[in-house]
Amino acid sequence: MNSPKTGGRLDLSGLVKRYGNAEPPAVDHIDLAIEPGEFITLLGPSGSGKTTTLNMIVGFTEPTAGRIELNGTDITRMPPHRRNFGMVFQNYALFPHLTVAQNIAFPLRERKVPATESATLVGNALELVDLAGMGNRRPHELSGGQQQRVALARAVVFAPSVLLLDEPLSALDRKLRQSLQREIKRLHQELGLTFVFVTHDQDEAMTLSDRIAIFNHGKIVALGTPTDLYHRPTTSFVAKFLGESNVFAGKRLGNDVYAWHDRKWAGVFPDDGHLIVRPERLVIAGDEQSVPTGHNTAPAEVTDVSFYGTFHRIELAFGDGAAGCAVLPVGAPASLAPGSRVVTHWRPEDQVLVAE
Amino acid sequence: MAAPTITREAPPRRVPARRTRPGWLLLLPALVALVILFVVPLVNVVVDSFTEPSAGLGNYTSLFTDGYTLKVLGRTLVVAFTVAVVGGLLAFPYAYAMTLAGPMMRAVLVTVVLVPFWTSMLARNFAWLVLMQDGGVVQDILRFLGFGNVTLLGTTLAVGISMTQVLLPFLVLPMYTAMEQIDGRLVAAGQSLGAPKYRAFRRVYLPLARPGVLAGMSLAFVLALGFYVTPALLGSTRNAMIAQVINVRTKELLDFGGAGAMGMFLFVVTLVVLGLSRRMAGAVTGLVAPARSEKASEVRPWLRIYTTVVGFLLVAPTLVVIPMSFSSTQTFRFPPQGWSLRWYHELFTSPEWVASILNSLQVGFFTALLATLLGTAAAFGLARLSSRWRGPVNGFLLSPMIVPHILVALAVFSVALRLGLNGTLIGIILAHTALAVPFVVIAVTARLQGMDGRLTGVAASLGAHPVNAFRRVTLPLVLPGILSGAVLAFVTSLDEVVIALFLQAPGAITLPVQMFNSVTVQIDPTISAASSLMVVLVSVPILFAQIAGARRGNRGKR
Numbered sequence: 001m002n003s004p005k006t007g008g009r010l011d012l013s014g015l016v017k018r019y020g021n022a023e024p025p026a027v028d029h030i031d032l033a034i035e036p037g038e039f040i041t042l043l044g045p046s047g048s049g050k051t052t053t054l055n056m057i058v059g060f061t062e063p064t065a066g067r068i069e070l071n072g073t074d075i076t077r078m079p080p081h082r083r084n085f086g087m088v089f090q091n092y093a094l095f096p097h098l099t100v101a102q103n104i105a106f107p108l109r110e111r112k113v114p115a116t117e118s119a120t121l122v123g124n125a126l127e128l129v130d131l132a133g134m135g136n137r138r139p140h141e142l143s144g145g146q147q148q149r150v151a152l153a154r155a156v157v158f159a160p161s162v163l164l165l166d167e168p169l170s171a172l173d174r175k176l177r178q179s180l181q182r183e184i185k186r187l188h189q190e191l192g193l194t195f196v197f198v199t200h201d202q203d204e205a206m207t208l209s210d211r212i213a214i215f216n217h218g219k220i221v222a223l224g225t226p227t228d229l230y231h232r233p234t235t236s237f238v239a240k241f242l243g244e245s246n247v248f249a250g251k252r253l254g255n256d257v258y259a260w261h262d263r264k265w266a267g268v269f270p271d272d273g274h275l276i277v278r279p280e281r282l283v284i285a286g287d288e289q290s291v292p293t294g295h296n297t298a299p300a301e302v303t304d305v306s307f308y309g310t311f312h313r314i315e316l317a318f319g320d321g322a323a324g325c326a327v328l329p330v331g332a333p334a335s336l337a338p339g340s341r342v343v344t345h346w347r348p349e350d351q352v353l354v355a356e
Numbered sequence: 357m358a359a360p361t362i363t364r365e366a367p368p369r370r371v372p373a374r375r376t377r378p379g380w381l382l383l384l385p386a387l388v389a390l391v392i393l394f395v396v397p398l399v400n401v402v403v404d405s406f407t408e409p410s411a412g413l414g415n416y417t418s419l420f421t422d423g424y425t426l427k428v429l430g431r432t433l434v435v436a437f438t439v440a441v442v443g444g445l446l447a448f449p450y451a452y453a454m455t456l457a458g459p460m461m462r463a464v465l466v467t468v469v470l471v472p473f474w475t476s477m478l479a480r481n482f483a484w485l486v487l488m489q490d491g492g493v494v495q496d497i498l499r500f501l502g503f504g505n506v507t508l509l510g511t512t513l514a515v516g517i518s519m520t521q522v523l524l525p526f527l528v529l530p531m532y533t534a535m536e537q538i539d540g541r542l543v544a545a546g547q548s549l550g551a552p553k554y555r556a557f558r559r560v561y562l563p564l565a566r567p568g569v570l571a572g573m574s575l576a577f578v579l580a581l582g583f584y585v586t587p588a589l590l591g592s593t594r595n596a597m598i599a600q601v602i603n604v605r606t607k608e609l610l611d612f613g614g615a616g617a618m619g620m621f622l623f624v625v626t627l628v629v630l631g632l633s634r635r636m637a638g639a640v641t642g643l644v645a646p647a648r649s650e651k652a653s654e655v656r657p658w659l660r661i662y663t664t665v666v667g668f669l670l671v672a673p674t675l676v677v678i679p680m681s682f683s684s685t686q687t688f689r690f691p692p693q694g695w696s697l698r699w700y701h702e703l704f705t706s707p708e709w710v711a712s713i714l715n716s717l718q719v720g721f722f723t724a725l726l727a728t729l730l731g732t733a734a735a736f737g738l739a740r741l742s743s744r745w746r747g748p749v750n751g752f753l754l755s756p757m758i759v760p761h762i763l764v765a766l767a768v769f770s771v772a773l774r775l776g777l778n779g780t781l782i783g784i785i786l787a788h789t790a791l792a793v794p795f796v797v798i799a800v801t802a803r804l805q806g807m808d809g810r811l812t813g814v815a816a817s818l819g820a821h822p823v824n825a826f827r828r829v830t831l832p833l834v835l836p837g838i839l840s841g842a843v844l845a846f847v848t849s850l851d852e853v854v855i856a857l858f859l860q861a862p863g864a865i866t867l868p869v870q871m872f873n874s875v876t877v878q879i880d881p882t883i884s885a886a887s888s889l890m891v892v893l894v895s896v897p898i899l900f901a902q903i904a905g906a907r908r909g910n911r912g913k914r
Contacts, residue, residue, distance in 0.1 A: 060544055080547040081556070087548035093541045097563045106559075107549035158550065 007194030008070050008161030010034040010057065015066035017052050025064065026052045028218035039188050039195040041205040044215030045241070051166060053215070054198050058087050058164050070161070081110070086155030086163040086193075091171050092147045094139040100126070100150050101135030107158040125153040128190075129183070145176045152187065162194045169204065181207060202242050206230070214238055230278075235355045239276045246282060246316075246324035248275040248298065249356075261319045265296040267348040273355050281350040282326040284314065284336070285343045295345040300324070302340045316344065382737030386730040386753060386793055393790040394756055397767035401616040404770065408613030415617035425601070429621070432598040435516055436580035440527075440573045443520045446666050447527035447572060448565075453663040454528075455535045456655050468667045469528050474895040475674045476851045477522065478871045479887030481589045483673030484518040485509070485875065486680060486688045488590065493690060510592040518586050521669055523579055527572040534568020567637035574633035578626040582760030584854050589875060598622060599762040599854075607858065612770050619763035626760060677891065680884035688881065699885035709882060712870035713889070716850055719781055719866055723788040723849035728842040730789070731796025735837075738797070739804050750801075754794040764791065765858040772859060779861025787859070788849040795848060796841030803837025843901040847894050 012032040018025035027049040034040050042050040055061035057068060059080030068076045075083055094103050101122050108118040126132050129149035139147055148168060155163060165184070169177045185208055188195050199205055205212050206226040214222040214229070214237075222229055222238040233239035236247055250260030252272045258265045260275070267275075285291050303323075304315035307330075314336060316324045326344065336342070405415050419425055454465045472480060488494045488508040494517075498506050508514040538561060546556030584599035591597070596604075598618055605615035655663075676690055681699055683692030703709045734753055738746060756764070768787040769778075777783035811833070815825035853868035860869045867886060874880040 058548055060547070079552065080544075081550045081552050084550070085548065087545070089541055089545055091539075091541075093539060093545040095542060095545075095560055095564075106546070106551075110550035110555070154549065164548075 007037045009036045011069040013067045016064045018064045039210045041197045041209040041212045043205040048215035049218040050198050050215045086160035088151050088155045088165040088168045090167045092151045104154045125157040129153045165197045246277045273353050276352045279325050279327045291345045297345045379737045379740030382733045386734035397771040401767045404612040405616030415613045436577050439519045439580045440577040443527045444573045449662045450666040451528050451531035469525050471671050476890035478868045479677050480673040483676040486690045488514050512595045515587045515591040523576040526575050530572040531568040538564045570633045570637045574629050582762045622760050677887040681888040699882050702882045703885040712865050712867045716867035720846045720849040722785045724842045724846040726789040727792035727845040731793045735797050735800035753797050757794045761854045765855040769858040783859045787855045792845035792848045795844035799841035800837040803834045840901045843897045
């Protein structure tokens with residue numbers, strides 16, 4: 001594989017896509033710098049503008065305003081076939097009238113690669129995705145996972161500088177999805193390309209990405225590494241979209257006091273907002289006496305307990321009526337039954353203040 | 357409203373083939389009828405072609421040695437080929453636009469394609485006669501474009517234009533069916549892999565659309581080969597096509613051998629072309645049926661204009677026929693100079709026209725009745741056959757569809773002549789029944805296959821005797837299919853003209869034959885009112901069947 005040492009650098013600036021006079025636009029002034037060789041994921045609910053953004057990067061959709069640059073060159077109006085980006089589609093989009101090998105050779109023929117060289121490249125690409133010897137099959141003779149590997153091979157065989165993936169795993173079942181996630185991660189490491197990955201699956205985004213851009217209503221509402229975004233979310237949307245959260249809608253009384261329900265909590269509160277505590281940071285105690293000093297507390301009632309093999313998940317109704325949850329490792333002394341009244345508590349450093 | 361969901365998960369595909377003997381019993385009437393009405397006359401033609409007037413291959417050698425015959429064959433092949441190619445060029449962008457259009461626009465485009473089917477064959481040819489006559493609209497347009505006064509009637513050009521229009525739906529529909537299966541993102545995938553848009557279209561879209569294109573064009577080609585009415589009305593004897601020569605040889609020269617050889621030639625070419633197109637198309641398997649986005653794609657302005665023009669061409673004859681019938685003058689001038697109901701008055705008072713209307717209704721009714729009985733029983737029988745027999749038997753039941761009508765007419769005519777059935781409506785009814793059985797078989801089979809095969813078992817488990825299970829479960833579910841089969845049979849008979857022309861006699865003239873004669877024998881503008889009546893007679897039953905089908909359609913479906 002004649003892969004370049006580094007992937008391309010993409011700069012999106014002030015990108016807008018408006019269909020008709022729709023308000024707000026589908027993509028609303030997006031600025032994003034994607035580093036060479038980076039694995040970036042565009043994550044968001046459906047209709048949030050992530051796929052439209054991808055389509056503008058690959059060139060299928062023309063932006064209403066803004067610029068797209070590749071390594072400093074403006075490519076905003078360049079037709080898709082000249083951008084030299086690989087793209088993996090949802091549901092594979094393999095050509096049903098061509099064999100696997102012909103599918104992979106398609107981009108090479110467009111680039112007038114001589115037949116012998118093309119055959120070698122196709123062979124290498126098939127090996128890369130673990131499908132050696134399958135070249136003469138037709139797409140419909142392959143399983144879903146195999147088809148997606150062919151789509152991957154086809155998208156990288158011509159050594160593009162950027163690989164775009166549009167929800168490539170959404171049509172596969174859970175087991176296959178996990179094995180292809182590993183495959184994609186390995187390809188990223190081996191090829192050193194820039195990967196732009198679109199998904200609505202937060203677990204996929206967390207395991208694969210160097211950075212995640214979270215989309216909502218056509219805007220990027222958060223950008224950062226998975227650990228950053230998980231541990232220090234900035235808004236309650238991010239906190240709820242990436243992982244699970246207990247959200248306490250209380251009121252800041254001062255720089256170090258926060259009031260919720262009938263409690264006053266310690267911590268640092270520079271602004272007003274909601275308090276977030278992740279389920280795995282929440283500890284459950286039978287009564288107020290057994291709570292370590294310095295911890296913040298919230299009374300709750302257990303509404304349901306379910307067993308997940310490696311952990312128990314406890315559904316809660318907090319004192320103010322809000323629903324929440326906690327996870328407890330199996331083996332924890334938990335004689336919790338639905339209906340029991342408990343006190344949940346956590347260290348002040350485990351809570352995050354977010355904008356509403 | 358949750359009731360229908362209980363039958364949703366994977367039911368067996370067909371009514372289980374438990375016992376095959378009742379299957380054959382149900383098939384027997386239709387098979388016997390087809391053998392007597394269709395196979396025997398055809399075999400008779402084959403025999404005649406080798407024995408009349410003297411035994412040997414004379415009739416066949418003269419096909420390829422006789423200068424006049426060769427010329428006719430050549431002309432027919434060239435016209436049919438040109439019609440298929442030009443029609444294909446008109447139909448392809450139209451079908452493509454159908455796949456891009458939004459749901460509303462697509463409904464409009466589908467309706468426009470179907471309008472010609474609702475407008476009787478003769479009415480459409482009459483409309484072209486009006487449009488292309490000297491001093492007609494088409495001539496005016498050509499003069500405006502600087503071609504001078506071009507005489508169109510009697511030329512092969514006029515025949516070709518009319519045939520292309522008549523055959524357009526047969527080109528559009530298979531193309532659309534194939535194109536609808538193509539995942540639009542495949543072209544985008546091609547672009548992302550480095551192909552410019554036109555090359556992605558050529559390397560990805562065209563190969564995938566090819567089966568539909570080939571199917572449409574070969575169908576149009578073989579139908580064009582056997583056309584009789586269009587060349588007879590719009591052409592002349594100087595540039596006759598093969599069907600006209602068969603007509604003259606049969607009816608005027610009583611040269612059954614020569615006509616038979618020509619008919620067999622037509623039939624063989626038809627089989628070869630259809631067989632080849634199936635081989636060449638090599639159906640692309642494993643197309644991923646795309647989740648159709650109901651959002652309209654961008655339709656480029658040139659495609660929009662092209663589609664509008666083709667759409668206009670599709671409905672033009674219908675738009676001519678109806679105003680013409682309200683004309684007050686004796687001529688075929690369009691647009692009419694004045695308005696009146698005199699031609700309707702003439703249509704419903706003149707003894708000849710009234711008799712022909714009654715004859716047509718009678719023939720249509722009995723054809724529908726016979727074909728529905730035979731076809732429905734056959735479809736039920738077919739469903740019970742083992743899969744080994746189902747294919748061949750189904751092929752035989754549908755075979756009247758692919759034999760050129762002119763050959764059927766010739767075959768039926770020579771048998772009817774010998775049996776003395778000429779000049780009676782019975783001969784026409786029997787011949788029409790053979791043609792109409794396939795439509796009933798197709799409609800009922802489609803319905804049976806769409807039915808959840810477990811339902812009769814469910815009825816049995818609830819205590820229903822097999823007879824009651826059939827009466828209370830199967831029959832109500834299949835009824836829409838039977839009804840639409842009956843309507844198709846009625847319409848087929850009503851609109852059929854070639855066989856009726858061959859079998860006509862003073863007491864047995866159907867409405868299309870009367871219309872045909874009113875143009876060729878005498879010039880009688882009553883034909884315009886008759887054409888409008890035909891539009892109503894054809895479209896009302898179809899509309900009725902569609903509404904009934906739509907209302908019942910959702911019940912008991914998988």
